[in-house]
Amino acid sequence: MRGFTAEVLDAAARAGASYADVRVTDTTSQKISVRNGVVEGVESSASFGFGVRVIADGAWGFAASADLDGDAAERVARQAVAIAKASATVGGHRVCLADVGAFDDTWSGACEIDPFAVSLEDKLAVLLEADAAMRAVSGIALATSDLGLLRVFKVFASSVGSYIEQRWTESRAGICAYAIDDGDVLPRSYPNSHGGGCYQAGWESIVALDLPGNATRIAEQAVALLTAPECPSATTTLVIDGGQIALQVHESIGHPTELDRVLGDEAAFAGTSWVAASDLDTLRYGSDLVNVTADATVPGSLGSFGYDDEGVPAQRDHLVRAGVLTGFLGSRESAVSIGRSSNGCMRADGWNRTPLIRMTTVSLEPGSAGSLEELIADTDEGLYIETNNSWSIDDKRLNFQFACEIGWEIRGGKLGRMVKRPNYTGITPKFWAGCDAICSTEAWQVWGLDNCGKGEPMQVAHVAHGAAPARFRDVEVGVGR
Amino acid sequence: MLAQRAVEIATAAGAGSAEALVVASSSALTRFANNRIHQNVAWTDAGVSIRAVIGGKVGVASTNRSGDEALTQCCAAAVEAARHAPEDPEFPGLPAPRDVTYADRVSPGTVSYDAAARAEAAGAIVEQSAVRGLTAAGGVSVSEQSVAVANSLGVDVAMASTSARSTVLSMGPDEGNGWASFSGRDATELAASSLGDQAATLAQRSACPRDLAPGDYAVVLAPDAVADIVQFLGWYGGSAKSVEEGRSFLTGHAGERIMSDAITIIDDALAPWALGLTFDFEGMPKTRVALVEGGVAGHPCTDSYWAARTGRANTGHALPAPNSFGPIPIDLAMEPGESTPDELIASVQRGVYVTRFHYVNIEDPLRATLTGMTRDGTFLIEDGRLTFPLRNLRFTQSAIDALSHVGGVSAERKMVGEEGGALAPYLLLEKFAFTGQTR
Numbered sequence: 001m002r003g004f005t006a007e008v009l010d011a012a013a014r015a016g017a018s019y020a021d022v023r024v025t026d027t028t029s030q031k032i033s034v035r036n037g038v039v040e041g042v043e044s045s046a047s048f049g050f051g052v053r054v055i056a057d058g059a060w061g062f063a064a065s066a067d068l069d070g071d072a073a074e075r076v077a078r079q080a081v082a083i084a085k086a087s088a089t090v091g092g093h094r095v096c097l098a099d100v101g102a103f104d105d106t107w108s109g110a111c112e113i114d115p116f117a118v119s120l121e122d123k124l125a126v127l128l129e130a131d132a133a134m135r136a137v138s139g140i141a142l143a144t145s146d147l148g149l150l151r152v153f154k155v156f157a158s159s160v161g162s163y164i165e166q167r168w169t170e171s172r173a174g175i176c177a178y179a180i181d182d183g184d185v186l187p188r189s190y191p192n193s194h195g196g197g198c199y200q201a202g203w204e205s206i207v208a209l210d211l212p213g214n215a216t217r218i219a220e221q222a223v224a225l226l227t228a229p230e231c232p233s234a235t236t237t238l239v240i241d242g243g244q245i246a247l248q249v250h251e252s253i254g255h256p257t258e259l260d261r262v263l264g265d266e267a268a269f270a271g272t273s274w275v276a277a278s279d280l281d282t283l284r285y286g287s288d289l290v291n292v293t294a295d296a297t298v299p300g301s302l303g304s305f306g307y308d309d310e311g312v313p314a315q316r317d318h319l320v321r322a323g324v325l326t327g328f329l330g331s332r333e334s335a336v337s338i339g340r341s342s343n344g345c346m347r348a349d350g351w352n353r354t355p356l357i358r359m360t361t362v363s364l365e366p367g368s369a370g371s372l373e374e375l376i377a378d379t380d381e382g383l384y385i386e387t388n389n390s391w392s393i394d395d396k397r398l399n400f401q402f403a404c405e406i407g408w409e410i411r412g413g414k415l416g417r418m419v420k421r422p423n424y425t426g427i428t429p430k431f432w433a434g435c436d437a438i439c440s441t442e443a444w445q446v447w448g449l450d451n452c453g454k455g456e457p458m459q460v461a462h463v464a465h466g467a468a469p470a471r472f473r474d475v476e477v478g479v480g481r
Numbered sequence: 482m483l484a485q486r487a488v489e490i491a492t493a494a495g496a497g498s499a500e501a502l503v504v505a506s507s508s509a510l511t512r513f514a515n516n517r518i519h520q521n522v523a524w525t526d527a528g529v530s531i532r533a534v535i536g537g538k539v540g541v542a543s544t545n546r547s548g549d550e551a552l553t554q555c556c557a558a559a560v561e562a563a564r565h566a567p568e569d570p571e572f573p574g575l576p577a578p579r580d581v582t583y584a585d586r587v588s589p590g591t592v593s594y595d596a597a598a599r600a601e602a603a604g605a606i607v608e609q610s611a612v613r614g615l616t617a618a619g620g621v622s623v624s625e626q627s628v629a630v631a632n633s634l635g636v637d638v639a640m641a642s643t644s645a646r647s648t649v650l651s652m653g654p655d656e657g658n659g660w661a662s663f664s665g666r667d668a669t670e671l672a673a674s675s676l677g678d679q680a681a682t683l684a685q686r687s688a689c690p691r692d693l694a695p696g697d698y699a700v701v702l703a704p705d706a707v708a709d710i711v712q713f714l715g716w717y718g719g720s721a722k723s724v725e726e727g728r729s730f731l732t733g734h735a736g737e738r739i740m741s742d743a744i745t746i747i748d749d750a751l752a753p754w755a756l757g758l759t760f761d762f763e764g765m766p767k768t769r770v771a772l773v774e775g776g777v778a779g780h781p782c783t784d785s786y787w788a789a790r791t792g793r794a795n796t797g798h799a800l801p802a803p804n805s806f807g808p809i810p811i812d813l814a815m816e817p818g819e820s821t822p823d824e825l826i827a828s829v830q831r832g833v834y835v836t837r838f839h840y841v842n843i844e845d846p847l848r849a850t851l852t853g854m855t856r857d858g859t860f861l862i863e864d865g866r867l868t869f870p871l872r873n874l875r876f877t878q879s880a881i882d883a884l885s886h887v888g889g890v891s892a893e894r895k896m897v898g899e900e901g902g903a904l905a906p907y908l909l910l911e912k913f914a915f916t917g918q919t920r
Binding site: 031033035038039040041042043044045046047048049051059060061062063064065066067079082083084086087088089090091092093119120121124128141142144146178180182183184185263264265266267268269271274352353354389390391392393394395396398399401403421423425427456457476479480 | 508509510511512513514515516517518519520521522523524525526527528530539540541542543544545546547555558559562563565566567569571596597599600601603604607616618619620622648649650652726727728733802803804805839840841842843844845846847850852853854856873875877878914916917918919920
């Protein structure tokens with residue numbers, strides 16, 4: 001591939017590019033889904049192509065093609081430069097990039113058991129066993145189980161002098177039992193909603209989930225929800241499980257600290273941010289307990305890689321330290337605005353998309369509140385909720401509302417009555433200021449999230465969040481009830 | 482041609498029957514923000530997806546690699562998947578051919594709308610904000626797509642379409658934001674300067690927004706906001722699969738009044754305003770479906786699988802196989818009324834005008850309870866006129882309940898989004914629950 005990427009970079013330079021990079025990406029995927037005992041889909045797919053990103057006349061251009069044959073290198077590089085020159089006609093701004101080194105390297109993600117080598121029969125056996133166990137629980141109207149696999153080989157080369165090859169495998173699996181009656185559709189998921197557990201790992205990660213072993217428990221909870229009362233409307237103490245904390249971090253800390261949002265580049269679609277670049281090292285984001293890191297080096301995490309799509313090495317950085325904003329998720333271009341070098345957060349969703357600033361593993365660092373059981377025991381009164389069911393947040397990432405699948409009232413340090421459809425709302429800095437306990441390392445885990453949408457055309461990133469259960473004071477719950 | 486060739490290879494490889502879907506596209510998007518072009522992209526792709534059937538067993542494989550070798554490998558992968566898949570006793574087989582009514586949905590003006598033309602349009606839009614001390618963000622996009630479907634029973638359809646879209650968010654220094662958008666088949670119909678003016682004028686008008694206490698208010702929703710509601714109803718409730726599984730607002734209500742008689746929601750790929758294909762991804766003709774007609778619950782859309790399972794006619798709403806989502810309406814519209822937007826506003830004593838929503842999500846599919854935020858032009862209505870701008874509001878509201886109290890529907894409608902979008906009017910709802918407000 002070195003010859004092809006060199007050809008592209010040379011062609012871009014000849015056409016007038018002052019900077020160019022090229023990514024060749026080869027992806028293979030498989031998806032299998034089971035619904036009420038029926039195998040709904042067995043699908044494999046492959047996608048291959050390359051994208052060229054250039055700066056010419058001080059502006060960006062990007063062109064991509066699935067065709068690498070013939071004059072493709074020359075043709076697509078010239079197209080990217082022509083597009084960049086058109087970009088330069090509006091605004092008069094000239095792109096400036098933070099420095100990056102030249103790397104000649106390879107990187108691979110961990111994968112013990114190649115999931116593509118596992119037989120279809122073995123994969124179906126896991127899903128069908130879990131499906132049967134869910135449907136064996138009286139009252140379950142619908143059971144779904146599915147898995148998804150992804151293998152990526154990516155080559156990056158740039159006019160800076162880098163040539164980087166990376167390859168990794170991802171595995172995802174999850175189950176969901178639905179209890180449905182005339183007035184309610186009540187899902188209960190394991191290990192998480194919206195696709196289940198997602199890992200940069202092989203088949204071993206799916207085996208470790210033990211989907212069949214958890215199927216009966218979640219199905220029984222779904223049925224119990226049918227007769228549970230609605231979550232009452234109140235302002236109360238809220239204890240949130242790690243999976244929902246992960247999404248709370250994603251929406252109210254991860255996205256607002258993306259520098260492209262902060263600087264207005266995503267304003268029209270995803271929105272901007274309540275955080276300004278000038279807030280660095282001064283803004284109070286949350287309580288002293290709130291420490292948030294962005295780490296692209298966490299083994300087995302969907303947010304990990306060797307180099308980002310600008311050839312910047314993977315890094316660990318603090319976004320929030322002791323409640324104060326100390327960093328942003330950045331790119332080579334955006335980093336210039338805060339006088340720093342890039343912390344390597346640029347990734348593209350495939351060969352035909354230009355990279356955007358994306359989360360890596362953005363984590364709420366563990367606290368010292370012990371286990372979930374100890375945190376509940378330390379809470380006199382409130383509500384404990386698990387597993388996201390719905391999410392919404394405003395265009396500055398301030399006003400949010402989340403709904404979860406299940407909740408329990410807390411009375412005297414113990415879980416009490418189960419409640420259905422719990423939801424809560426808040427304003428980002430007020431909510432995080434109310435965080436007064438975070439469980440310890442033993443309750444902390446990395447939650448993969450493979451559906452983070454951003455940008456136009458829409459790109460879906462695979463990111464992750466380390467999180468443990470945490471407690472928040474004075475939260476409005478039962479909204480709209 | 483490629484689709485038929487793929488079907489031949491798949492059947493030769495051992496498929497009892499086979500279907501091929503070929504999609505080729507060429508797209509470009511010029512994005513601007515902070516009054517400059519900051520992203521400008523173009524890409525082409527072509528892929529084939531094979532559905533191989535052996536008895537009641539089905540396997541699917543797809544690739545975007547070109548050439549006979551890649552096609553043969555892809556077909557073999559589909560056949561191999563089918564061989565190892567369990568039987569689905571309810572799989573009805575691939576559909577037999579039916580007559581398709583084609584429409585001319587290619588605009589030469591869109592095909593030739595190159596990077597220079599997009600930059601010129603972006604420049605004209607930005608200029609309207611820049612001269613007023615505002616900043617503009619948005620995009621100008623064009624797309625050309627060809628789709629062909631063939632199967633071994635004789636289905637053989639193909640069609641091309643183009644689409645163009647432009648969006649503008651104009652932002653002022655005093656929290657004033659304004660929005661405008663264009664969607665159509667022909668990029669040369671984009672009046673860029675006018676669109677930029679519309680957004681900038683709204684941004685100026687919405688400066689210095691005020692607070693509003695949570696509560697129930699009458700609302701006048703502009704088409705962008707109405708389209709969100711129509712799409713959530715269609716996507717989550719308009720499928721025979723969601724109805725059959727008890728997850729739809731239509732479940733158990735066919736023929737019952739569930740909304741105001743002013744509300745009719747249809748899906749009609751053959752309508753002149755529709756942007757996309759007139760057949761679905763199984764090559765079946767799309768037919769008009771009324772999800773709600775005069776407030777009465779109608780019938781959901783189907784594909785070949787869910788038509789057979791439910792005993793309904795196949796309405797031609799299949800997504801590409803395998804499809805765990807079920808059939809889905811993607812040419813949605815709310816039928817117009819007779820009012821003008823100004824008449825709707827004039828009839829409100831105290832209420833809220835909403836330009837568009839942001840980040841809407843569903844909390845309860847049976848009541849279609851939605852939550853989301855307003856953005857880019859929210860105003861208080863007092864005594865029949867917009868008095869002052871409001872900070873963005875959060876709503877938590879059953880769409881079914883909201884559409885049961887309709888004060889009026891405009892005759893004017895607007896296409897919002899590209900294929901998969903919706904044609905929507907202005908709408909006056911007499912009671913809409915705002916449950917919070919942003920800072």
